[in-house]
Amino acid sequence: MSLHIGDIAPNFTIDTTKGEIDFHQWSQGSWVFFFSHPADFTPVCTTEMGRTSQLATDFSDRNVKPLGLSTDTVAEHLTWISDVNDTQNTDLQFPIVADADLKVSRLYDMIHPDESATEAVRSVFIIDPNHKIRLTMTYPMNVGRNFDEILRVVDALQLGDKEKIATPADWRPGDQVIIPPSIDNQQAAQIFPQGWDEVRSYLRLTKVG
Numbered sequence: 001m002s003l004h005i006g007d008i009a010p011n012f013t014i015d016t017t018k019g020e021i022d023f024h025q026w027s028q029g030s031w032v033f034f035f036s037h038p039a040d041f042t043p044v045c046t047t048e049m050g051r052t053s054q055l056a057t058d059f060s061d062r063n064v065k066p067l068g069l070s071t072d073t074v075a076e077h078l079t080w081i082s083d084v085n086d087t088q089n090t091d092l093q094f095p096i097v098a099d100a101d102l103k104v105s106r107l108y109d110m111i112h113p114d115e116s117a118t119e120a121v122r123s124v125f126i127i128d129p130n131h132k133i134r135l136t137m138t139y140p141m142n143v144g145r146n147f148d149e150i151l152r153v154v155d156a157l158q159l160g161d162k163e164k165i166a167t168p169a170d171w172r173p174g175d176q177v178i179i180p181p182s183i184d185n186q187q188a189a190q191i192f193p194q195g196w197d198e199v200r201s202y203l204r205l206t207k208v209g
């Protein structure tokens with residue numbers, strides 16, 4: 001199944017390292033960083049799980065719950081988590097889905113047959129508190145993800161929701177933001193009383209927050 005930005009993230013019930021979860025119930029009221037990885041006891045995945053765990057406070061400060069997934073079993077995940085904790089100097093607490101029968105991997109199109117018929121690629125879904133998919137990214141098996149970017153897009157999405165703005169290339173919190181073209185100058189004067197720099201009529205930069 002191919003999922004798009006704006007779709008409701010499909011619900012599922014599945015075993016995880018923290019017990020069985022109903023995805024929509026578990027994520028109620030929170031943003032979710034749902035990410036798949038190919039396999040337990042593999043090097044890139046070990047660093048990614050470690051990094052996610054090290055960033056636990058950064059995720060919770062943003063009301064984001066991480067949820068990992070691979071097509072291994074709960075028993076395998078639990079043994080591997082000890083290795084992740086040892087090697088990455090962390091204490092991994094977020095749940096990892098055990099999708100040994102590929103039920104969720106198929107539902108979220110995480111199996112890309114040219115990479116593997118049985119292991120998930122590195123998919124990312126950022127899902128909002130209304131269960132809506134807000135961002136998708138797909139990485140191949142041999143490239144670890146950039147977790148600064150995961151946090152940055154969450155910041156951009158949350159600021160965009162709050163302030164009706166868009167964010168420019170390489171935006172970082174505190175940088176100028178973009179007034180979307182859907183807001184004309186008359187409306188912009190109401191919404192952004194602080195004013196803006198008009199680089200072009202379609203490129204207006206302002207500061208918020």
Ligand code: BEZ
Nearest residue numbers: 038042043044045141142
């Ligand atoms: C890794 O995590 O290192 C890995 C897993 C599957 C394929 C390639 C790399």
